[in-house]
Amino acid sequence: MAYKTNPAPYQRTKKSTLQIMIELGIALAIVWLAAVITTFIKLGSSYGVKSILLMVVSVAVTFACDAINTVVRNKKDKTLGKKIVYDLIHNYSWITAMIFTLLCPVWTSYYVVIVGSIFASVIGKLVFGGFGKNIFNPAAMGRIFIQLCFDLSAPDSVHKGLDTVTGGTLTGAFNSTQQWLGSYPLEGYSTWDILLGNYFGTMGETFTILLVVLGVILAIRGVINWRAPVFYVGTVAISSLLIGLVLGFENPLLYMIYHLGLGGLMFGAVFMITDPVTTPTSPFGNCIVGVVAALLTVLLRVGTNNVEGVVYSIAIVNLISPSLDIFITAKTNKNTGVKAGVTFGLSALTVALTVAMAWSANGGREINTINGLSRPVYEELESYTTTFTFMEEKDYQFSIYSKGDDPTGTKGVGKCAGAYSIVNASLEEVGVVYGVPSKIYIDMNGFELEVESVAYVAISTETGKVLGISPASKGYQGDVYGNKVKDFLGGYDFENNDFTVVDVPSLQTGASYSLVGMQQMANAALTIYNAAYGK
Amino acid sequence: MILFRSVGRRHLDGHKELSKHSEIINLGSKKGSKVYFPTMAPNASAIKVLVNPGDKVTVGQKIAERTDFYVPIYSPVSGVVLEQENLFSTNVNRPIKHIVIENDGLDTPSDPLKTVTLDSTKEEIFAAIKEAGLVGLGGAGFPTYVKYNNPQGIHTLLVNGVECEPFLTTDFVTMQKEVDALLNGCELLMKASGASKAIIAIKVHKEEVRDAIKAKLDTHPNVTVKEVPDVYPMGWERTLIKEVFHKEYDRLPAEAGVVINNGQTVISLGKVLLTGKPITERTITVSGDGIKNPTNVVCKIGTQAKELIEACGGLACEDVNLIPGGPMCGKAVNNDVFPITMPMGSLTILKVKTYVEEPCLRCGSCTNHCPSGLQPVEIRRALKAKDYERMIKLNVMSCVECGMCSYCCPSRIELTDAMRNAKTVTKFKLSQMKK
Helix, strand or coil: CEECCCCCCCCCCCCCHHHHHHHHHHHHHHHHHHHHHHHHHHHHHHHHHHHHHHHHHHHHHHHHHHHHHHHHHCCCCCCHHHHHHHHHHHCCHHHHHHHHHHCCECCCCHHHHHHHHHHHHHHCCHHHCCCCCCCCCHHHHHHHHHHHHCCCCCCHHHHCCCCCCCCCCHHHHHHHHHCCCCCCCCCCCCHHHHHHCCCCCECCCCCHHHHHHHHHHHHHCCCCCCHHHHHHHHHHHHHHHHHHHHCCCCCHHHHHHHHHHCCCHHHHHHHHCCCHHHCCCCHHHHHHHHHHHHHHHHHHHHHHCCCCHHHHHHHHHHHHHHHHHHHCCCCCCCCHHHHHHHHHHHHHHHHHHHHHHHHHHCCCCCCCEECCEEHHHHHHHHHHHHHCCCCCCCCCCCEEECCCCCEEEEECCCCCCCEEEECCCCHHHHHHHCCCCCCEEEEECCEEEEECCCEEEEECCCCCCEEEEECCCECCCHHHHHHHHHHHHHCCCCCCCCCCECCCCCCECCCCCCHHHHHHHHHHHHHHHHHHHCC | CCCCCCCCCECCCCCCHHHHCCCCEECCCCCCCEEEEECECCCCCEEEECCCCCCEECECCEEEEECCCCCEEECCCCEEEEEEEEEEECCCCEEEEEEEEEECCCCCECCCCCCCCCCCCHHHHHHHHHHHCCECCCCCCCEHHHHHCCCCCCCEEEEEECCCCCCCCHHHHHHHHCHHHHHHHHHHHHHHHCCCEEEEEEECCCHHHHHHHHCCHHHCCCEEEEEECCCECCCCHHHHHHHHHCCCCCCCHHHHCEEEEEHHHHHHHHHHHHHCCCCCEEEEEEECCCECCCEEEEEECCCEHHHHHHHCCCECCCEEEEEEECCCCCCCECCCCCECCCCCCEEEEEECCCCCCCCCCCCCHHHHHCCCCCCHHHHHHHHHCCCHHHHHHCCHHHCCCCCHHHHHCCCCCCHHHHHHHHHHHHHHHHHHHHC
16 A cells, blocks of 8 residues: 655546547548549549558558667667557657658659658658657658659549649649639539549548548547638638639639639648647647748749649748747737737738739739630730731641741641731740630530640631641640640541641640640630631 | 637546535544644744643634734644644645644533624624634635735625535535525625625536525525536636636736635634634545545544545555545645645545656647646746746746646646746746845
8 A cells, every 4th residue: 555646637638649649540541531432433443552552651661760760769778679669659650651641642653652751751750859849740841852853743544534634633733724813614623523522633632521521520529729720721711712802703712712622721721730749839829820821822822833832831830830939928818819919910911912912923914704715815815916927828828936036937737828826935935925824625526625825726818717726835745735636636637627737846835735725725716816807 | 719818728527426425424523533733834834832732622722823824723622732743744745743632522612702793893704704713725725814804896705616626525515515604604704805795606517506505595685606617727716707707817806806715614604703613623525536435524623634534445446646635736645644634625545547658749738728828838848948037938937736737738748747846946046036
């Protein structure tokens, strides 16, 4: 019989760190399950199996890193075996691995996932001293590393199962076609597809509604701190809605849904910005972090046209978290008015800044649509009509010029009396000329692809009909898609049909082409041509 | 707004059912038993002993007196004073001299104190409270009369019957049993403080107490019962006043126009002031999973803890934590010979649980639940870094050691211990800075 004097208090909560992490792991597993099922249905069993194996590989690699770390740090310990097992469970590397894997698209190579997992685990976490001591979110570190080092765009084999061809993911498509500044419906995807996750992205990011539900459950169960995500998502939502309203988008609400549903924002809000280790401890600090992350996300998306706005912004706010912890020393239950003022003030500032940024990125112009084209694109088209010559030749020859005076020397294969050109000569020019291009779709006889707003259109000056469209541009994915179109059109009888294919080998564009887009392009060109030449 | 503010409270598993309805054991007054009185008050000030070994004392005879505040200590038994003994005292957490009185079992009463009636004046009541030698029975043991020393601008008397510590049921059983004394005490204290109304705060789910009080409220129109949420630390003055009045204050509750007293203190006052018999015994909860028959025990003040443990059937297992007080605020002691003091509300006896500490995951649970609005996680880091200025900046001295941070910590970090250490070093630093 003995009276022990271990430290007070003598009653403790049942909730342990292990339990918190297991609940988080279950939530991640649910997202993963959804991803696996979706992959099996949409891309078939080989990718379905890969979606399972990627996770297994990533977890195994981080476990290996942990084990080696423990061995190196406790070389002479006699209970090394026990220590390794303890560390494997209590370093919570499996959470890191799960988050990291869900941040990768399913077509990521195994070696990329292995390299990313090692980076996330070793550089992101273990060099700092393991769980609880890392500065950056390890999974975000891994993701940024592979983003910078490897090409994560989808391979051809995936394209066959996809409608989207640009960049591989829908977020990439939205990024490269509308530059995060447009509310044109993404071809083939309804709003519900985006909310429910019926599109391709990284494995975990697509299931917006599922993620919201999981986030609410986790917050109620006290697993995650709800303040940062609430301010994060809230500020992004208000920012994007206001950008949509101020810039006069057709559908500001859809624009907001794109911002919330694409690019893994919800995944970041539920699983990454809530990482307790790398965010502040005080309630006020968490509010601030949410707002700052929102600012960075929208700025990175709108200002620099970046797909990975979420991961980058979370990594950057991880940097300011320690400072916030140092600055916030006042009592946490006092001066709530001041704190609310600061947070909402920051929020308002964020919204103002992002709207201004969007405005300037958009050239300060009002966007609306003419003939299915956004106004800037239309205006650009119109300006080109005056630059390019329509050659009045009866033998249907035509030439195409790039923007400068230098003719590219391209010769028409078809028979055209004139050429209507919409040209961009280089990648930079895509950005400059079509600063805010909408995604344009061309549909030729049911064959669907989506394109940038770049094409050569040949219009007969006699009949006023479109004679040829040049989809081909060399370099970047131009070859692939150009040739696809060419192959498809190659079988056409030009005498009886209105279309021809022009090969433009010397032009470099960042565009990819689709027949849907070309149809629209042709229509637009026709409209402009008719307006200009009165046919 | 809750968005920016920490929560500062949390529901705990109360374990009240262990002793709530158990039969109360009365140890009575046995011949040959001894009672002990420490010669140091809880704030380590000395207590002047007025009796010598060999003296005969009667029940209610003044045997000692505190030196900082005037608090007389009355003998709860009649008998002979023995030589002083060194015993562990919970007042100062170390062995000190104790006055020892051997009970002769006769309970010879001495002359009663000056009594008051419900119609007495404010000054008469104040004098009687002072003479009664009452200290707060809720646990801290602050002399009751000090609060009534010419208070200004008091509008409400708040009776704290919340009892938010787990396992404790003394307030529950006594408030239920002695409603008349409680209400009389309320009337007297309202008069003494100049308050126009009294609010008795009890937790929800204490229907028995609520109904017992409400049944007798007809004759006391200025007294109301207020039910407060079952969260910890609801019984702390600041939390309770914030809950009931939505007011915060800087130093003393009087700034919010409230005077606050523990329910048992009010009951004792109601009895002592009207009868003139000093308080000689109190009800103590002996509970926890380390004792065989958890229940409430009525015993003479000064009885040794081991007698109570024996009365409750002894320990249930080998290694236990014996905590004078509740499991949250209390601190386990390494012996069972210490005597029961007047403010001690319970003996909590728990099976020893050991926890494996994990690295801090910086979840902020401790910050979010600290009732004082502190950031224990940051204070612990500052303590590790020996950054005293930062500890002062983080208001470490506002810590009340309620135990909430350690309770909440999912990584089982001994935060309350760290907070105690931080307070000690900061106190030292502050005293150095003054010089």
